[in-house]
Amino acid sequence: MDKIVLNGCRFYGYHGAFAEEQTLGQIFVVDLELAVDLVKASRSDELADTVHYGLVFEAMKRQVEEVKYSLIERLAGAICEDLFAQFDPIQAIKIRISKENPPINGHYKSVGIELERSR
Template sequence: MVRTNRVEDKIILSDLAFYGYHGVMMEENTLGQRFRIDLECGVDLRVPGRSDDVETTISYADIFELLNEVVTKTRFKLIEALGQHIVDQLFDAFPTIQWIKVRVRKPEAPIPVVAGEFAIEIVRDRETA
């Protein structure tokens, strides 16, 4: 097993659904649509794991509130821009996050597909964000 300095602990929020107004087409900006977010935040969880003290960790409720604000209160043409904005806001709000993987899924993109969804995934380390 190769050892790195990268923290492998993570806080995970998955399959969160939000309603937002992101997209290039006029209908997307007028009617809006559902977006699904999967998020992993690399955080050293040894101290909260040993102390059982909520003050030593990042509350997933706080992460959710930030996601909700970003997805529902801002507007982007591209889900790539939405994903990067999520990363930027999380790094700004939570200094102990070392890396982030976010997937933004658009299950109702205005493309005539019978099943499936369209998505982007962004992975950033704090130093390379």
């Protein structure tokens, strides 16, 4: 299956199991891979024959920046549900969400989750 990929999308949101996370907020980094049949678009050169990744980005942004979840697992699930509802050509989604500064004592680049969903 062909893929549309959005990597390193950065958003400021208020998700987390701790009150401080839901009050202070933090940056969330989202990597998204959409399984889409791109044969028609690769021949036609028409935006209507693909999934507009600008609209996908805006849908992700709304979920991350306008809604609060305790778990990033739920945030990722909500993004998948929203994208499937809005974009019929999407057959499967792989999403990774990372927090670079979670309230964990230690040294690391980030922590996060990855989900894979399909219709």
